[in-house]
Amino acid sequence: EHYPPDAVKSLRSFSLAEAAYFLGVTSSNIKKLHLEGKGPTPATSASGRRSYTAEQMLELRQYLDRHGRADYKKYVPHRRGGEELQVIAVVNFKGGSGKTTTAAHLAQHLALTGHRVLAIDLDPQASLSALHGIQPELDRNPSLYEALRYDGSKKPISEVVRRTNFPGLDIIPANLELQEYEYETPLAASDKSSAEGRMFFTRITDALKEVDHDYDVVVIDCPPQLGYLTLTALAASTAVLITIHPQMLDVMSMSQFLLMLGGVLQSISGAGADVRLKWFRYLVTRYEPTDGPQAQMVGFMQSLFPKQMLKSPMVKSTAISDAGITNQTLYEVERAQFTRATYDRALEALNAVNEEIAALVHQAWGRR
Template sequence: MLLPAFEFDDKILAQGAEISRKLDQLRLEKFPPNAKKTLRYFSMAEVAHYLGVSPNNLKRLHLEKKGPEPKIAAGGRRIYSAEQMIELRQYLDKNGRSDAKKYVPHRKPGEKLQVIAVVNFKGGSGKTTTAAHLGQHLALTGHRTLAIDLDPQASLSALHGFQPEIDRNPSLFDAIRYDDERKPIRNVIAATNFPYLDIIPANLELQEYEYATPLAMQGSAEGKRFFARLGNALADVDELYDIVIVDCPPQLGYLTLTALAAATSVLITVHPQMLDLMSMSQFLLMLGNITKTIKHVGAHVQMDWLRYLITRYEPTDIPQAQMLGFMQSMLAEEILKSPMLKSTAISDAGLTKQTLYEVERANFNRDTYDRAIECMDAVNFEIQGLIHQAWGRL
């Protein structure tokens, strides 16, 4: 019996719609009543950690009734909202002994907006997980952060509660398109559930930039300087942020080039496997040559730093360990000291479209969670160090 042939478009539209509907249903169940994410409270130990003070200091402040009043949770534990963490920073800066405003780490005059492009060519390298956790970490440590989801797959947006095909949210495309429908970048920025963290979510329309740009390049001087569009747009909100994180699409198109021309530094995520490394080597060569071309027509591609982040690393997996050794023999200086380990806690959190910083430790196996967050913190504090170094602070 021959298989009954079917129309491909009808079938996948039905399946796509069904999956989308069920995902939306999950979102409603998880975040009632309006499917919007909120943020949990943070323990005193967590707050001390992100503020960079000792837990005892914090306890003393509280006992002296200084700073914001925490909530009392089950078991008498004191817990703070993320907004209260910001109040605490301001309190400490105002009343601390030190002259340096080290608790509110905002940019000072002369320190330029840091734009970090998170790139890779090969998908599945942990790019979005990295960008999401980095953005949230920077917000928790007091930096005014803008995350830009430049990947039409919109996974970073998903992690922040957007479901583009249902929410019909705008994307960066609306702020960099070539026609009359272009909007100011402020109009496409949305708040997240983290104070100090805003996002420009993505949607599939972003892909249009790849088709519109070659056509615009034929016609206009503006099109030929496509690479300047993100930088120009960001100039409008320069004073609002300290750091911009751009989650680039895993392809070498105009979106990626535009992000790189706006970037001050680059983070390349790489999973230590042979095919990933081969693909990355080709990516670097091709990207280097294209970058050279747009540099000749005026793009600025000087970077403060470039680092490789090893992701989803399993130290007990011998082939991975061998690949890491191989990479270190070539790129030692530029591989971040802390690799990001593979962790069930991250996938577990992902089930409800959350990050490690959002989930409640109590809902996890304590060891699994602590190991994951320790590893994540090590990565993110290392990157934060690079950012501060680029500002000349260290």
């Protein structure tokens, strides 16, 4: 009843302070533009509070970019000449590490800060799709499998892309049919008369070439296993983000994952894959700073991987889990729905993580 099959997900308006944050300017700067009649007209409450829709923020970004100082930063951060499409694979060997939550918030933050983003749900469980209002058990949406399959029904990737409720963010949803790729790939690889199966790891790379100029960043939510889907995604990636819960069993599991991953990447690189990783980072998720053993484990990981750990961990928060009950992210829910301190603490941690990743993307492009 809450999610009828024909429902279309909407997006709330953003406060003046939120708009200023995503645009990278001060609130007084935006307020001044409004008073001068420049840019879009925000909604104003009875108490005088201004709010902007995501579309208006995009319009305001373009206005600032056109009328900003020539020697100042650009407000529209799209790729420029010679800058490569950045493909970020979010991976973990086991479930429950916050992988999908991380991928969803990262893709939305990049879109809200002006990037053109394509999110790919590669997990047959389709949690990322559900967070964006697509229900695989009700909606008959094609998945990336349609662009990866080995038979004559293969489609261009542009035919499986869908818009989301976030301007600048498109998604390729998932469904159970993705699992077919895991069964078909070894059969195709054993067919000596065809090179398609032997070069399976290039299929996402090749599919993305069709939409290369439409996006700045691709965020792939990989399944929690090192199967053919994950390997094909890693071969297409320019960056890998490994989510890790700071507990001993999870760290041991990650160690096994990395050993397997290193061996497999060497094998597919030797078979002709162009492994183009610019960076990889560990992101500590569901972190509780007051938990002594967790804090010890984070310190242990930071001493082992000082250059590979993101400086900002993602804290465990009831705000994120409560938002997830209604298939929403923290960027979608209203602050008033939560205890202010709880919401602000979660949002501060989330923004810090996403800012750090966005900086790595820009660094890969050669920008400061």
